[in-house]
Amino acid sequence: MKGIVFTEFLDLVEDKFGLEMVDYIITKSDLESEGVYTAIGTYSFSEMLQLLKHLSARTELSIDKLLLVYGEHFFSVLETSYPGLLASYKDPIEMISSIENHIHVEVRKIYPDAELPTFTVVDRSEKMLIIDYTSSRAMHHFGLGLMNKTFEHFDSTADIVLEKIKPDGTEVRFVIHKN
Amino acid sequence: MNNEIDILKRALAREKSARKSAERILEEKSRDLYRISQKLETLLAEKSAQLQGVFENIIDAYVIIGIDGDILKFNDAAKRLFEYNIDEEPINVVQLIFPEDHEYAMNSFLDLKKYGYFKNYEARVLTKSGEVKWVHINASIVYDVGRVPIAAQGIVRDITEIKNLEVQKEKLLKKLEGSNDLLQEYAHIVSHDLKSPLRSIDALVHWIKEDNQGQLDETTIQNFKLIETALEKMELLITDLLDYASIGAKDTLKEEVNLNDLMRDLQSILFIPDHIKVIMPKKMPTVIGDPIKLQQLFQNLIGNAIKFSDKTKGEINIDVIELEGYYQFSIKDNGIGIDQKFHNKIFEIFHSLNKSKSSTGIGLSIVKKIVDMHGGKIWLNSELDFGTTFYFTIEK
Ligand code: HEM
Numbered sequence: 001m002k003g004i005v006f007t008e009f010l011d012l013v014e015d016k017f018g019l020e021m022v023d024y025i026i027t028k029s030d031l032e033s034e035g036v037y038t039a040i041g042t043y044s045f046s047e048m049l050q051l052l053k054h055l056s057a058r059t060e061l062s063i064d065k066l067l068l069v070y071g072e073h074f075f076s077v078l079e080t081s082y083p084g085l086l087a088s089y090k091d092p093i094e095m096i097s098s099i100e101n102h103i104h105v106e107v108r109k110i111y112p113d114a115e116l117p118t119f120t121v122v123d124r125s126e127k128m129l130i131i132d133y134t135s136s137r138a139m140h141h142f143g144l145g146l147m148n149k150t151f152e153h154f155d156s157t158a159d160i161v162l163e164k165i166k167p168d169g170t171e172v173r174f175v176i177h178k179n
Numbered sequence: 180m181n182n183e184i185d186i187l188k189r190a191l192a193r194e195k196s197a198r199k200s201a202e203r204i205l206e207e208k209s210r211d212l213y214r215i216s217q218k219l220e221t222l223l224a225e226k227s228a229q230l231q232g233v234f235e236n237i238i239d240a241y242v243i244i245g246i247d248g249d250i251l252k253f254n255d256a257a258k259r260l261f262e263y264n265i266d267e268e269p270i271n272v273v274q275l276i277f278p279e280d281h282e283y284a285m286n287s288f289l290d291l292k293k294y295g296y297f298k299n300y301e302a303r304v305l306t307k308s309g310e311v312k313w314v315h316i317n318a319s320i321v322y323d324v325g326r327v328p329i330a331a332q333g334i335v336r337d338i339t340e341i342k343n344l345e346v347q348k349e350k351l352l353k354k355l356e357g358s359n360d361l362l363q364e365y366a367h368i369v370s371h372d373l374k375s376p377l378r379s380i381d382a383l384v385h386w387i388k389e390d391n392q393g394q395l396d397e398t399t400i401q402n403f404k405l406i407e408t409a410l411e412k413m414e415l416l417i418t419d420l421l422d423y424a425s426i427g428a429k430d431t432l433k434e435e436v437n438l439n440d441l442m443r444d445l446q447s448i449l450f451i452p453d454h455i456k457v458i459m460p461k462k463m464p465t466v467i468g469d470p471i472k473l474q475q476l477f478q479n480l481i482g483n484a485i486k487f488s489d490k491t492k493g494e495i496n497i498d499v500i501e502l503e504g505y506y507q508f509s510i511k512d513n514g515i516g517i518d519q520k521f522h523n524k525i526f527e528i529f530h531s532l533n534k535s536k537s538s539t540g541i542g543l544s545i546v547k548k549i550v551d552m553h554g555g556k557i558w559l560n561s562e563l564d565f566g567t568t569f570y571f572t573i574e575k
Contacts, residue, residue: 023186026193036193038201
């Protein structure tokens with residue numbers, strides 16, 4: 001997993017819960033990196049899982065809820081870091097439909113070792129999109145957060161229903177209705 | 180308090196390590212970049228060398244010219260063609276243009292600027308030693324990545340020899356025309372010279388007959404008749420030969436010929452016996468060709484049909500159909516017909532099938548020659564005793 005996902009995550013934790021929380025989840029976890037992250041490095045996804053687990057236990061917020069908030073925060077990182085990629089879209093449904101064939105394709109060119117999910121468009125119209133998420137990392141709520149902010153970015157809102165295709169969340173269907 | 184300091188200390192230690200590890204990663208990245216750029220440089224050098232090789236080995240002369248007309252590059256073939264070594268003596272394209280072709284060259288350059296290319300430029304150039312050469316050039320503008328013109332490139336082919344051959348051909352054609360005219364005159368003189376002894380013989384025979392009136396026996400009178408027939412045939416042969424020789428010797432006209440008028444004229448020229456009916460289409464087309472020769476064509480074919488009619492009720496059917504690009508005519512008779520085995524030969528000169536006194540075997544050769552001249556084909560369908568149909572086409 002790219003270092004920027006860790007550094008942004010820990011910054012957000014520090015923002016919301018203070019440096020002490022950051023120190024707590026790092027010392028509680030058994031990390032190969034010893035909690036030393038740089039945005040340009042690459043680290044094991046299991047470290048993220050441990051950090052999330054301890055944060056969830058300490059805050060009594062579910063991992064999904066934490067990932068949702070983090071996804072929403074991460075969108076602003078994308079906005080500042082990759083304005084060009086976003087500028088090529090005029091419509092949120094169009095943009096979400098293009099993650100697989102354009103956005104993440106470009107991401108892979110920049111970071112060949114990025115661990116990216118697979119998105120498959122099932123059905124699409126002007127106001128509606130059904131798209132399936134597949135990833136061994138089961139970060140669907142991170143995706144949900146990104147999607148929410150994608151609509152906001154284009155000054156619109158949507159009802160997004162998330163249906164688990166596999167109980168462990170490695171395969172999830174998003175049913176999106178634009179308002 | 181102690182606890183807080185510990186937390187800050189740990190955070191600081193992490194930040195410090197993170198900075199170091201970031202520095203290490205960046206260091207590795209820049210080393211990677213350096214290696215890649217080295218690789219690209221080698222690749223570039225390799226590709227440039229390949230390109231240079233292609234440039235030098237093009238068989239035709241290849242020239243690159245700056246926007247101001249200065250020659251930037253000559254490949255080896257170009258160096259040989261123009262005899263300049265541009266590395267030592269800079270030259271401008273204007274120096275290479277043969278003065279008389281200057282305007283044509285300038286117009287072509289304007290085209291090049293306007294359209295980005297020109298094709299099939301043919302003009303003369305001056306080599307360093309002052310030799311004049313004909314060249315054929317295809318050229319195009321070279322643009323930079325921003326579509327700004329930076330140079331022009333051209334493939335220059337030496338066509339001096341081809342041009343010389345063309346000039347030679349032209350001369351030969353002129354000569355041929357001259358000799359054709361001569362031949363034509365010659366044929367007239369010869370035919371006159373050949374015919375006058377015939378006329379003398381004819382006169383002499385006539386005198387002998389007159390001087391010996393009543394004293395000649397039946398056989399001698401018969402023999403004199405045979406001499407007269409032979410003389411007539413000989414005269415006809417000479418006339419036909421002259422006709423055949425004159426077709427194509429003079430320029431063929433290309434004008435609109437209304438075949439309706441032509442047929443009307445023909446009917447008054449041809450002698451059509453009462454027992455033969457000639458059926459014509461209501462309307463004949465107008466074609467492009469030589470009116471005299473076309474008349475000769477129809478006259479010969481219809482004349483033959485009349486000549487070789489052997490039925491009590493003769494019928495000659497003339498017809499035309501319009502096809503793509505040409506008209507197809509047919510002349511059908513119910514006469515004696517032609518044996519299949521002669522169909523290939525009858526258009527050859529002197530191949531008379533019928534040794535009649537009125538036929539020399541040249542008529543169908545003339546017909547074929549006229550059809551050829553009008554871009555057409557001629558063929559026939561025939562059955563012995565039942566009749567013959569001649570078909571021929573004339574281009575529209
Ligand atoms: C400019 C737009 C985007 C950029 C530059 C971008 C870039 C990235 C990057 C760098 C990662 C981390 C890869 C790794 O850790 O190895 C990531 C992961 C992810 N991205 Fe995007 N992304 C964009 C838009 C989106 C959008 C609109 C979605 C909406 C669903 C999305 C869904 C995800 C998810 C769910 C992951 C987590 C990895 C996983 O689930 O396997 N991304 N993206």
